[in-house]
Amino acid sequence: MSSNRLSSGGRLQRSQPIRFSFNGKTYGAFAGDTLASGLLANGVAVVGRSFKLRRPRGIVGAGAEEPNAIVQVGRGAAAIPNLRATQVELYDGLVARSSKGWPSVNFDIGAVNGAVSRVLAAGFYYKTFMWPQRLWHYYERGIRASAGFGTVPDGPDPNYYVHRNAHCDILVAGGGPAGLMAALVAARSGARVILADEQCEFGGSLLASRELVGDVAAPYWVGEVVAELSRMENVTLLKRSTVFGYYDHNFVAIAERCTDHLAPGESGGPRERLWRVRARQVILAQGAIERPLVFCNNDRPGVMTASAVSTYINRYAVCPGDSAVVFTNNDSAYQAALDLNRAGARVVVIDSRAEGAAALGAAAREAGIPILQGHVVCNVSGRRNVTGVRVALWNGDISERVHPGINIDCDLVAMSGGWSPAVHLHSQSGGSNHWNADKQCFVPGDAVQAASVAGAAAGDFTSRACLQGGHDAAAAALAACGMAAKAVAVPEVDDVDEHALQPLWRVPAAKDPDRCPKQFVDFQNDTSVADIRLAVREGYRNVEHVKRYTALGFGTDQGKLGNINGMAVLAECLGEDIPAVGTTTFRPAYTPVTFGLGAGENTGELLDPLRKTAIHACHELAGAPMEVVGQWHRPWFFPQPGEDLHAAVERECLAVRNRVGMMDASTLGKIDARGPDVVAFLERIYTHDIGKMQVGRCAYGIMLGEDGMLMDDGVMARIGEQQFYLTTTTGGAAHVLAWLESWLQTEWPELEVYLTSLTDQYSTIAVAGPKSREVLQSLDCTVDLDRESFAFMSVREAELAGMPVQLFRVSFSGELAFEVNVDSRYAADMWRAIAAAGEPFGMTPYGTEAMHVLRAEKGFVIVGQDTDGSVTPLDLRMNWLLSKQKDFLGKRSLARPDCLRPDRKQLVGLLSVDGRTVIPEGTQLVDDPEAPVPVPMCGHVTSSYYSACLQQPIALALVAAGRQRHDERIYAALADGSAVAVTITSPVFYDAEGERQHV
């Protein structure tokens, strides 16, 4: 294996040799290398296989734009898929492999696809695999297996990730010449500055530049500036930090990679940090990306962008070839020719322009570099590495074929199709882009947010212009912040005279574009000129549609290299100009970000708050499994040794029906409503008559949305003339409070009412069953609990077991029952006191499951389970709750024709005809299971349990016109295709007269 390492130069720590492994082989490199430079130094040409055609692929770029060298780094759970080798810093012992190209990049089963590429044209997947549709899931399995981008790590990520919020006056995205200059001016002027750059060191293009800045070498100037900035307290320097998202109102997201450059074990702290920055002004200086040229077989390993070649030579001391052809349509690539020549490689320049280059052309000629002007590279030979190019004379007419007459042997092609400003963040911020005909690129238009674009990102490609642009952007940003800019001299850089770029979006070949060897536009997605032309022939015209049909611009690189070429090829096919075709939409993220970064600390226990009642510890002690209800954890059932859910629930239900049970109902929403206008306010909220309620009385109340649909329900009590105590469903507590506040604040501000949530301050213990009165009496209750003095649906202040309580005589089980409302600080004591006092009576704690069964036996609905936002109180037969004397929210909607339809789904009960089958909740109901498919559905099951008390399964359901259909037989259509006969009944299965709760 040849070594491409130069004996001197570069920004490497040659005193620190390291070893790394790639696709199972071990190589040597130096600290300061990237995985890409390390591979090139070792002469590794093939680093992956292409996505669709499985062609061997090599490294093309030197930065974020890299489409081919996509690798998986590390092993096991800590592995990181789909990194660009060009951005992976090497450390000793790094292990990497190709994301694409299983089982081996050098022998790939999928390469057979390349032989049949004609049938794998644009839209192939749509055309072939989508039909017949029922077979898609077979196709998909095979496609997914062979189309992989990396491997999902095999366990939970052992790393952790953090989020950090930050504010600054000026955020500078990109630390090249423009960004450094902008940060320097802003920092010296006293602004709070954040400078973020995606690379491991600041400097951008200057790190590989041979220019003089002022009177020092460019990298030296970078060092001086960074040293000064790092000493300043008003400056935050973020390297290895990609500004990947620009959101509304100057909210900018930065992904900082903290530990990926360190060997596992050397690294403490978070792996990545998400900076969430709100900046007063943003300066975008992310530079520009060099475009490839589009010629036949331009994807062969050894074909790279010219600037990448320069970067590898000057920054990493790697010359990627011995014998190079530089192919260009502009002057900048001549720098690569000069760098190659200096590194000892043989170089030929092929320039499509008849006039060639200006100053750099003269320098190349002086260096003895042969230059062919008015020529193009129209094809490449070699499969796993370039072996030569075919060159033709070209007259500048894209519609004509060329006749290659010259063969040049080479092992490297350095290409340049000009530069595209990285307008991604500007576009994300809402800004548009304009076509600059002189520079043949999209440049950012006016800023929409408080931002500006400087340097190459604005289309100013020379170092001199970048430094000036950064300076001016900082001065303007400071002015916008109301700060005075300190005078800072912009260092001199020699200006280089250039000839104009020649537009060359695809290179003419010896055959027409649909028949010649593949001319790749998008390397990662194998999109070729012929694919785009085919899409147009098939009727696609919009750039967004063509993108989706041909996959142009998808993938991990999001078309950073290929998009502009592709749009220009599309424009040519459509006979339009490039700005008329436009670009696809630039969306975050600029480069891929990890799920870990987005999640940050919000994982595991910290994902969502966990709410426990004040009595939770008692339930844990009792061994109760918990049911998750929203954020709450509630005891589900209280198993005794050997009991499963069903046995425990049957026992708990029977205990409540026959003796006494107790339940923690603390999660109910509780709202104190008071004020001079509280009656008037609640009259408009609840459907029943509030004014008629006497102090000390309770009522079941429902509230509707303005659309007439049931929104929430609960018991409410009148505590005083101007004070009410409202309860809501567990899940609806926050929403109801917000709902009430919104009406008070926005619609009826003249009403003086004060609302206070008491959900956490008070705990509620339900004591239910025929013996419940006796249990409470035995706890030294200070109020009379007998039927006459404490009637059903009333409330009393009392003391119980020596603790102040509010006692409600209400029932959600249909039995004689009380709810004990107690300060949460006493709640666990109260729970234990009631449990102890109840023991002689057979006290049985019960959980949410028994509570559900008990209420279903009584036909009591649970809002959100038996209702779904499309159910009116009329559907639930709650007409008795609807006042005729007043208006209330939603009342008018109940008179809409659709709410009065007789065939609306109405609440009914269901009994399985066989007396055994518990129908799964959610099951669809049909009149005739033998009806031809699609079988018309007449309703669905909302609640379903086995009732131990009734010794049969019961269910609640919503059935079309169900109220008129009692005693009819319909069918529950089970998921396995069978049907179970059920009989429609009243939803009240037990104690229909309600006598048991009145005793």
Place this chain on the structure above:
Amino acid sequence: MLLIKCPWCGERAETEFSYGGEAGIKRPLEPDKLTDEEWADYLFNRSNPKGAHHELWNHAGGCRRWFEAERDTVTYRIAVTREL
């Protein structure tokens, strides 16, 4: 993420707020006198302008007060926020 100026608390991130839709939709005083069409208009129909939009926001994660904002639905620029 929008930066919204609560009239009571000052500038805060959008995540602290909840959106309340178009402002100035007055609840009819006598709903039962309205035709179905008139009631549906109050219930469902909104102006949905391209440009300046008067809308309600609630500082739900802060002072819990509702207020009105004038926001451009194209640029998302919030020209002004004010107490109700």
